[in-house]
Amino acid sequence: MNDPLLVLLIGGPLAAALLLALLPGLRPEPARLLTLLVTLATFAASLPLLATDAGGGMTHGFDAPWIAEFGIRFSLGVDGIAAPLVVLTTLLMPLVVLASYGHVHDRVRQYGVLLLAMEAGMIGVFAAQDLVLFYVFFEMSLVPLYLLIGVYGGARRTYAALKFFLFTVAGSLPLLLAILWLVQRAGSADLAVLKQLPLAPGEQGWLFAAFAAAFCVKVPLVPLHTWLPDAHVEAPTGGSVILAGVTLKMGTYGLLRFCLPLFPDASVRHAPLLLALAVIGILYGALLAWAQKDLKKIIAYSSVSHLGFVVLGLFAVQTTAASGAVLQMVNHGLSTGALFLLIGMIYERAHTRQLADFGGLARTMPRFAVCLVLATLSSIGVPGLNGFVGEFLILIGTWRDHPVAAGCASVGVLLGAIYMLGLVKGLLFGPIVHPKTATWRDLNSRELLLLAPLFALMFAIGFAPKALLDRIEPPVQRMLEAPRLVQERR
Amino acid sequence: MLSERTAFLIFSVIALIGAVNVITRRHPVHAALWLVGTFLGVAGLFLTLGAGLLGAIQVMVYAGAIMVLFLFVILLLNLDAPPDEGLSFARGASLLAAVATLALIALPLARAPELRAAATPESPVADASAGQVANVLFTRYALPFEVVSLLLLIAMVGAIHLARRPRRDETV
Amino acid sequence: MTALLAAGIAVTTALAAPPAAAEPAWLMLIKVLVAFGITMTIVPLLVLAERRVSAWMQYRVGPNRVGIGGSLQPMADLVKMLFKEELRPDGVPPFLFGAAPAIAAICSLSMMAVVPFGGTLELDGRSIPLVVADADIGVLAVLALSSIGVYGITLGGWASNSKYSLLGGLRSSAQMISYELSLGIALLGVLVVSGSFESGSFRLSEIIRFQAESGAWNVLRLPLGFALFTIAVFAETNRLPFDLPEAEPELVGGYHTEYSSMRFGLFFLGEYAAMVAGSSVIVCLFLGGWHCPWLATEAVVGPGGALVQVAVFLAKVLAFLFFFIHVRWTLPRLRYDQLMKFGWTWLLPLSLLNLLWAGAHAALGWF
């Protein structure tokens, strides 16, 4: 029953990346065009993933022996949780390539190679059903991003890239140890087998800690988040969109896919700690975002706050909350992606990211104003748009068992509004500040085409999330079975 | 004919005195000559042990070739005795070296009692004459023999290349 | 004074070298004295002969004033050597300055210990091999001592504390080392050919016995070997055409310019002793030593037979010495770089070729 679709989705971009890498003579424009075509093709190919619904089970499975003696298999498969994230990745990629027309002018071919390699890595992460395969893709997707930030970034790019790399790798070392321990004990790295593995509470404790460490760095959860603002500020627009849109989701996806089902007792035991960190993340992130001067930093810290919500939803061990969390992962990808694209567009024109330098853009750039307001509304969770549905489900789910945490978190919703509207007022309303404001032309059709799909999805999810939620809920239910039992007993 | 024991004593005395002087003499040429003395002492010891071929080769190669090379280098470089040379880096190192030698002597004896056995029987078991050495050399140790020859070739090429005075068009 | 001391040491080393011979001490002493005596007599004769022959070759008379026809000239030289003032330049390491000539002399003299003058002498029931120390490593000892000889010259050059002598010393030792190489390999050729001996030892007497039994001298088997060996010996003893180091105009006498009286005499002695030893080794290896083809020396019973062998051996050696002297006054002197080039690029390959030829000869057993 091997379905080659997923292999195609991963292999396609990878092969294209290789091809591009091996054609030094290729001029920039055709190279960029090729990248765009490949990413679009991958997106088109990834759509059926959403269509099929196997009641929470694994679809498009592909299984082949890889390292036989350790029982490690090259097995791919996608369920309700992974499918939306894969489609999100394949959706964002073409947009990033389109955006790169504006600001990437030299080394375009290498830019394409890095993007395609990253896309392959990320799809692999979401599609891997084998623990070791997951780890391989987890690391593989890291390198292109490091290079992307390191080569195409801003002033302090090397510092930021290195910091990002070191944080993630340091986090993923305990993960590697834990994986090796698990595979050695279970004799196979397949997820299904590992789920049935009886683990002693003490053992489960440190394994959970190791897994959680790697994923919390990636989320990023509060104490381990300092790499994110630097990485975002220095990353090129494309890099930021991918970093915020997909890379952060790997952390939360990992928590849901591996931590909760594999180590139910430890997860429930550590749930209060993680909930507390999530709430701190939400409030602390929001506060920091409010105190920032740099546009990208504000959005970066808002990501910390939004993903705090997602972690809150996951560790409330409630199907409603967890489904809301998965939905929020997708939403955050859309809204923050749009915001970063918009900031990229402004940066292309003004070459400064300090909020104080801007003012009264609404008059000269109405289209930009409308898009920015829309993206902001989605980000702060105004009902009618996607952000609200996710946050609402997370909070209503969390309230059942942890009313205090949900209460504090909902204050985060308020703080979110404060700094985002501050951003919008600083940029769009009030008197004109920047001398050259008049010279900046409004968004051209390319840029609008870029944002259109994101806004369309925002409204779609905002008004009718049922389609997506029905696809997400069964697998989440399945993931949370074990922790739910532990929760009940407690 | 002199008894072997006395020959052993004479030659070992020569060797040891030579060795002491090699490291104490300040002038390199003197050190070199004393070293020649040590080599001859050791060659004598080889003879007392019946290894005639080895003794000859020792003299021929060590004393004859290697030391001449040393002398050549010393003379060519026209080295004179550095002023305050002597036993520099004094206390620590020599102390350590003394400990080392003691260890080398004491430990094996302490550990291997059979070594302390009385003198072995007088009659020489079998002399290591050139023929026997040749038999062993070309049968049992044929491969090392070839390898050593290769090593010598490489050493020769290396030495020539390194020591060659750079021609005008080359820079060091 | 140091010279005499040096001579004494020479004797003990000769004694100690071949301990394997289990003969009574006094017999060993007599043999040493006999060998030492023969050498010491040949050397002054050689000096005289050299001057007479060179003069004869150049249509001049040569020394004929002292004694009958100049026969006592060597005595005169010796007396001159002994009583001249011993000069020593300042800044010279005293011991080394004196030791250098001694080393040269010792090495040359000790070589004779290994050379068999004759067969075995039956005297009141005891058969005495007519060799000082028929050492198992025989020929190798010759090589070893010749390499030690280099020290004498090098130190001599260095100890006299002057640039010219230093350079002269270095050049001569370099020359000796280079030719020692081809000497060794040529020697190998002989050993390979006469390798039919069983115990694989290097005894000269066995080589001679082999030549005697097989009826043909090695010179017939290895003509190339013979030529190479002689050239190498010429180089070893710094004889013309290779006596460049001391004769070079700019080097003014080479390493023994600073030496005077007896030290110079020792150098002189060393050189001529080396010639004697060299020629005797050549005779043993290539010209059948004390063996004379048509005169069945073994047949002659009693001491007379041994004496005949010694006589035959001495005759050959003297003939060869004559050849030495003859060459000196016929061939021109080689320049230093030609000399080195000849030694490395011609002599060495040829000796390897000779070794090959000897190998083939031994393997195929021609004769």
Next chain:
Amino acid sequence: MSTVGALLLGLPLAAATLIGILHRRLSTRTAGTLAFAMAATCFGLAVAAFTHLRGLPEDARHVAATFWSFLELGRGDAALTLDVGVWLDPLSVTWALFITGVGSLIFLYSISYMEHEAGGARYFACLCLFLFSMLTLVLGKNLFLTFLGWEGVGLCSYLLIGFEYGKETAAQAGRKAFLVNRIGDVGFLLGMFWTWKLFGTLEHGELTPKLAAGLAAGIALPPLLALCYFVGACGKSAQLPLFVWLPDAMAGPTPVSALIHAATMVTAGIYLLCRLSSLFVAADWALDVVAFTGAATALFAGLIALRQRDIKRVLAYSTVSQLGYMFLACGLGAFASSAFHVVTHAFFKALLFLGSGAVIHALHGEQDLWKMGGLKHHLPKTAFAMRIGAFALAGIAPFAGFFSKDEILGVAFARAYAGDPACWVLWGAGVLTAALTAFYSARMITLCFDGSSRLDAHSHPHEAPAPMAIPLNVLAVLSLVGGIGLGFEALHWLPLHHWLAPTLAPLDLPPLPGALLWGLMTLAFLIAVLFWRIGAKWYSGDCEPARAAELTFPRFAGALAGRFFVDEIYGALIVRPLRFLAALALQFDVRVVDGAARGLGQFAALVGTGVRIVQNGTVQRYAFWMVAGAIALLWLALG
């Protein structure tokens, strides 16, 4: 019936998106007419819904219609099913009626008002969106949709207040309004979660009967739950703690103030209280909190309104005060009478706002009362309409205000009379506020229309054009008729109480004896007339502002003028410390958390320098260590 509901929601949304997309090409006039047409049809639909519901029997007077299922999650008791639909019952239809009614009048009015403003189309798009949100709020099938409307309305007020985004004050006011509303919304959200946890459903259809049954069975609900909703209501209806945004909201265009900050949006809070009336009654002391806040707000706002120079601010504070009255009524359990006051207030407050709009329009943007005076000669019709509105506001007999306000005072008196001592304080505050209201409305009218003309020379005001005049007249009639028509028991034509009773919690209060009732009514009427006379006399004639200022209590004046420095207090207590906390967090983040990461790096470098000393190039040193190592090994081997 479901098609009516669908259209009621669909039409405004469609209009909003249509005008929004085409707003570049549409002129203000065409967009305005389109919007007005849409609003009028919606009013028609609301009337149709009303007649249909009247036709239904007493107890089954509600219609539910779902359009599409929003989401279904979870199983068993943790199941959460939300779907988009409409819930029509007397309460929601009443609200829909006056929203669409007053709304369409204001749409008509603003066509000509926004004639020469730039971006008129964008204005009407936002207005349509606002109407859609308000209708969703009111007609929403479940609390989720109510909340959707709730936030939507907040958003639209943000967009509309900040309409002239060029002006810093407008942008600031818009943001402030949205944020304060958001605080209320958080309360509403928490209430919703709690309700879902307790009752497992958010559908109005299921929730209200459950609550009523619970109330009947006497089960007490946690008061905090009710308070959550109350916080939401305060945020939206600008009650004491969260009223600061309303006066600033006057920075927006006048029709916006009229529509949003007088008629519709501010009433959302009351709607919520009425919708969850049984929940509030079940939560024992929650209602007292509501009552007292209401009274306090009424009194407080009334005082501030006395000294306001800007005509629109006077009206804004009067709105806050009247809302205080409504909350007071709810607090006393008289949800129906508060609803009645909402309706009447909508009429005369919208009238007053539109009138003031006409005045400002005529004076080309001049809003300061002290720069007006004697306008009745130039704007006779507006003056006449405004005067009727002011009378209604003051609560003078035949006008609407009198009946609704008097009823609230009556209930307060009855409850106090029935033995609840606290209510005397409430009644006293109510009467005092009534007096203040009369006084400042008189002040406004006399300063604006009567008295000597303080107009600056070259402005020559002209009468409002027709589209602005018609809504004024209609509203004037309604303010006149509204009170009698809806409230007066005797007429039985459309007694509001009777109409809303089934959806609200019953009021258990012994009726007052007839004589006492009439006595109260006359007392209220006399107070209103008396204070109106004082106000009028005080400000008539050519009194200079100085004389007028020192006439009232001088010390007290500063506080009143400065609006009790409420904004400054809020700034000091909340905004500044929060901003300081943010800066502190930033420093903490950069110094401590980031520092720790960088520190780790430096530590590694430090270790490096330590090790480097061993490797310093002298051969001897290496030899020494080599030999030492050899000995150690030997020792190990043989030891």
Next chain:
Amino acid sequence: MAPQSWYLIVSALLFGLGIVGFVTRRNSLVMFMSVELMLNAANLVFVAAARDHVPARGSACALFVIAVAASEVAVGLALVLALFRLKKSVDSDAVRELRA
């Protein structure tokens, strides 16, 4: 025939002196000589130990040691020569800096 232990003692002494020379002397040539000393000590042990077993092997090994020593000296001295040409001194402290 002197007992084997005596030989071992002599070679140990030689080796010790070699170490002292190698570690203490700063002149690189003398260091080379000390190394030769140590190698000789090793040869001595080879031959002495082999005498009780198969004498020929001892000599064979000693032969290899001599060959290696010869090549070592050749290359070593070439290096010293090159070093001298660079630093004008054979003092091992002259080549202390680790950077070019």
